[in-house]
Amino acid sequence: MLSTDPRVLIGLLLSLRDGVGRVARCAVDLAGESKWLQLQIGEQVQIAVRGAGNAASFAAEVLTLANECDRSVQTVTVSYSDAAIRVQNAAEFAASVRHRAAGAIELWRGRVADAEGVIQSARENLADARDSLAMCLQPVYVRGPNGQVIATYRDCTAHRNAVTTAERALSSALVQLADCKGRLARAIEAGQRADVSLYRAGEAVRLIETSTVPLRLARSNSDDAVKVATAAVNASHQAQGQVGAANREAQQAATHEQRCQQTAGEADRISWVATEDLSRRTDRLEKYNRPA
Amino acid sequence: MSDSAWCRSQVKHLDEHARQFSHTRRGFEGACSDTHKVWADQAARDFQSHFLDPLSRQLHDLGKELHEQVEGLSRTVAQLAQSEESIRRVAVLSDAVADSVSSARSELFRTESLVSNALQTAAAALLIAEEAETILAGL
Numbered sequence: 001m002l003s004t005d006p007r008v009l010i011g012l013l014l015s016l017r018d019g020v021g022r023v024a025r026c027a028v029d030l031a032g033e034s035k036w037l038q039l040q041i042g043e044q045v046q047i048a049v050r051g052a053g054n055a056a057s058f059a060a061e062v063l064t065l066a067n068e069c070d071r072s073v074q075t076v077t078v079s080y081s082d083a084a085i086r087v088q089n090a091a092e093f094a095a096s097v098r099h100r101a102a103g104a105i106e107l108w109r110g111r112v113a114d115a116e117g118v119i120q121s122a123r124e125n126l127a128d129a130r131d132s133l134a135m136c137l138q139p140v141y142v143r144g145p146n147g148q149v150i151a152t153y154r155d156c157t158a159h160r161n162a163v164t165t166a167e168r169a170l171s172s173a174l175v176q177l178a179d180c181k182g183r184l185a186r187a188i189e190a191g192q193r194a195d196v197s198l199y200r201a202g203e204a205v206r207l208i209e210t211s212t213v214p215l216r217l218a219r220s221n222s223d224d225a226v227k228v229a230t231a232a233v234n235a236s237h238q239a240q241g242q243v244g245a246a247n248r249e250a251q252q253a254a255t256h257e258q259r260c261q262q263t264a265g266e267a268d269r270i271s272w273v274a275t276e277d278l279s280r281r282t283d284r285l286e287k288y289n290r291p292a
Numbered sequence: 293m294s295d296s297a298w299c300r301s302q303v304k305h306l307d308e309h310a311r312q313f314s315h316t317r318r319g320f321e322g323a324c325s326d327t328h329k330v331w332a333d334q335a336a337r338d339f340q341s342h343f344l345d346p347l348s349r350q351l352h353d354l355g356k357e358l359h360e361q362v363e364g365l366s367r368t369v370a371q372l373a374q375s376e377e378s379i380r381r382v383a384v385l386s387d388a389v390a391d392s393v394s395s396a397r398s399e400l401f402r403t404e405s406l407v408s409n410a411l412q413t414a415a416a417a418l419l420i421a422e423e424a425e426t427i428l429a430g431l
Binding site: 015034037038041044045048051052054055058059061062065066069072073076079080083086087090091093094097098100101104108183186187189190191193194196197198199200201203204205207208210211214215217218219221222224225228229231232235236238239242243245246249250252253256257259266273277 | 309338342350357360361364365367368369371372374375376378379381382383385386388389390392393395396397399400402403404406407409410411413414415416417418420421423424425427428430431
């Protein structure tokens, strides 16, 4: 049931006036709160800007670090390849020398055997020559018709010459054998050195092969570092983009805040005007309603 | 209830007051003289046009502005949270890069050491092989 009592109308007007005042105060409070939020977010944006700057700096540093590491890996890889070639060449050279030494040993062993054969033959010849000479040295008797010895003679020059020749041949064969044995000994020594060289070359090859494991790990780690550093740079760009967007949002919100302040001021002004108006009308209604 | 919601509820509340005022005014008209009816009618119209309507509009606009501002601020907060996450990721990734580079350097050092040893050993092998070759050449 609606009231027709002017006092009810006055009450409504007073209630309206209170509501208007409260709404205006609320608008002012909200604008103030917005301003406070603006300041808070502004500070956060500044912190984020600094953070994004630092992140960009970190990302650039780690990218530089990763690229330097990558260059080091490339350099060591080149050194490794060069060393591998040199080691391989050394191993091939050692194997070649070992092969030639083996050939020389075989050759001079053969020659020693030949020389020994020659010596054996020379010894036999000498023995034969000496036997012939000994036989030659036996006296030869020339007998007369009655069997009496009428003359003796011996001519062993040829046999003596044969002995001398055989002795020289034996001597020469012995010299030849000694020479062959000396060369064989040197060939054996060369073979032993070649064996040592081959062993060391094999050791070098094993070291090079072993070094591929850490080199592969280094390459893998370096690749990872470059990938991750690139991701860090991208994340840094993302952070900078986000901070830029937040900055724009904060500026837009600041614009809104200014408009809210203006609106609140306008609401406050209207509130005052309405309050004055209501006050005036309330006075008139009370005057009208007052008993004569 | 948030302040902006309270503001909107107050606008509704004022509208309700305005309707009650109008109804009350009509009841009041029945009880008053014609002069007072005219006066009350004029008072109601003045009140509506000079006060309630502009205030309603202003408050409505204010609520809208505040709502937009809150949305803008929410977006800013979300952007800042993403930014913080990105910055944190950069820090984590930077540490990972430093670890990888450290490991790579350690492995490179090992490689260089092994390669150096291999070269020295190969040089020794070459020297010995050359001596053997010299001996062979003299045969």
